[in-house]
Amino acid sequence: MTTFKRASIDRPAYTLPGQYFTSAEIFAREQEQIFARQWICVGRSADVPSAGDYRLVEIAGESLILLRDHNQRLCAYYNVCRHRGARLCTEMQGRLGETIVCPYHAWTYRLDGTLATARYMQDAPGFRREDWPLIGATVAEWDGFVFISLASQPVPFNQAFAPLIGKFQAWDVGRLQRGAQIVYEVAANWKLIVANYSECYHCPLIHPELVAVSPWQSGRNDLTSGPFLGGYMDLTHESMTLDGHTRRPPLPGLDPVDRRRVYYYSIFPNLLLSLHPDYVMAHRLLPRRPDATTVICEWYFAPEIATAADFDPSDAVEFWDRTNRQDWHVCELSQQGVSSRAYRPGPYAQSEGLLWQFDQEYLRVMAQE
Numbered sequence: 001m002t003t004f005k006r007a008s009i010d011r012p013a014y015t016l017p018g019q020y021f022t023s024a025e026i027f028a029r030e031q032e033q034i035f036a037r038q039w040i041c042v043g044r045s046a047d048v049p050s051a052g053d054y055r056l057v058e059i060a061g062e063s064l065i066l067l068r069d070h071n072q073r074l075c076a077y078y079n080v081c082r083h084r085g086a087r088l089c090t091e092m093q094g095r096l097g098e099t100i101v102c103p104y105h106a107w108t109y110r111l112d113g114t115l116a117t118a119r120y121m122q123d124a125p126g127f128r129r130e131d132w133p134l135i136g137a138t139v140a141e142w143d144g145f146v147f148i149s150l151a152s153q154p155v156p157f158n159q160a161f162a163p164l165i166g167k168f169q170a171w172d173v174g175r176l177q178r179g180a181q182i183v184y185e186v187a188a189n190w191k192l193i194v195a196n197y198s199e200c201y202h203c204p205l206i207h208p209e210l211v212a213v214s215p216w217q218s219g220r221n222d223l224t225s226g227p228f229l230g231g232y233m234d235l236t237h238e239s240m241t242l243d244g245h246t247r248r249p250p251l252p253g254l255d256p257v258d259r260r261r262v263y264y265y266s267i268f269p270n271l272l273l274s275l276h277p278d279y280v281m282a283h284r285l286l287p288r289r290p291d292a293t294t295v296i297c298e299w300y301f302a303p304e305i306a307t308a309a310d311f312d313p314s315d316a317v318e319f320w321d322r323t324n325r326q327d328w329h330v331c332e333l334s335q336q337g338v339s340s341r342a343y344r345p346g347p348y349a350q351s352e353g354l355l356w357q358f359d360q361e362y363l364r365v366m367a368q369e
């Protein structure tokens with residue numbers, strides 16, 4: 001039985017110093033310590049549905065080729081030729097067929113990363129084709145999301161994600177299909193966006209539509225420390241839509257209790273997962289600069305709903321698009337203020353316990369050897 005509680009703070013707790021939101025050095029360290037080491041969500045498994053399909057993804061400033069090989073396995077390779085380093089793929093997505101051919105001197109790689117042919121290299125001293133496969137990264141799949149780790153020896157995914165494995169079974173998230181996507185460019189540090197997601201202290205002020213369907217103080221949490229944080233808020237209506245109604249049935253696995261809740265989880269470092277009675281939404285954060293983040297917001301629906309001729313996700317999309325923009329606005333105001341020489345760490349409210357916990361996890365990972 002899962003126990004939910006308020007994520008309270010038992011001592012005076014303060015926000016991070018301003019440099020964490022403005023400094024190029026700290027941003028670079030985050031890219032190394034966090035994004036180049038942790039498991040990072042790069043999208044959905046359905047983005048590369050068939051053998052030979054690929055998509056370029058970006059982690060820690062690196063371009064990677066995520067592809068499905070002929071055994072239906074997901075693989076990821078650095079988008080870097082082993083000859084003189086040229087980018088191999090330049091289109092954001094496409095179909096490779098059998099091989100990846102470098103556009104420079106046509107070294108040709110198989111989808112398993114091995115070098116198949118290298119023109120006029122047989123007389124190069126010491127050259128052996130088998131010594132020059134593409135450099136791979138580790139891929140894992142969870143509930144239809146694809147994660148990549150650039151670490152040379154990542155913590156096994158099932159170990160790192162143990163608290164989440166099977167947790168959202170009732171929503172059957174892996175089965176759900178994307179029904180909508182909106183990409184936002186937000187002029188704020190990525191951590192301010194996670195922080196904004198993790199409290200509803202601001203809700204009565206900037207989210208009139210949200211508080212009309214979900215009481216802002218109803219939040220209770222079951223994951224209250226570590227890399228995964230969150231819980232639920234009550235729903236007083238059928239779903240999170242502008243009028244609180246939905247024509248979609250609840251997802252079939254949900255019990256009556258879960259049909260009256262929305263669950264919100266932040267998945268360190270950059271995935272925000274929101275589970276509604278009739279759809280699931282994810283925000284994926286791509287830090288661009290200390291003060292700039294790309295946010296990819298996607299809505300997922302039951303396949304029988306998403307493929308119906310009259311499928312119309314606009315009620316859910318408009319609700320969250322409006323709410324997202326309200327949030328980005330205050331995140332940008334916050335970015336402007338934390339960049340000021342007058343800014344000092346400010347005190348967290350009791351209702352901001354998850355933010356403080358996120359900071360603790362963030363500082364722990366940043367300090368790792």
Ligand code: FES
Pocket residue numbers: 081082083084085086102103104105106107
């Ligand atoms: S750089 Fe790729 S074949 Fe020369």
Ligand SMILES: [Fe+2]
Pocket residue numbers: 196197202203207323327
């Ligand atoms: Fe908000």
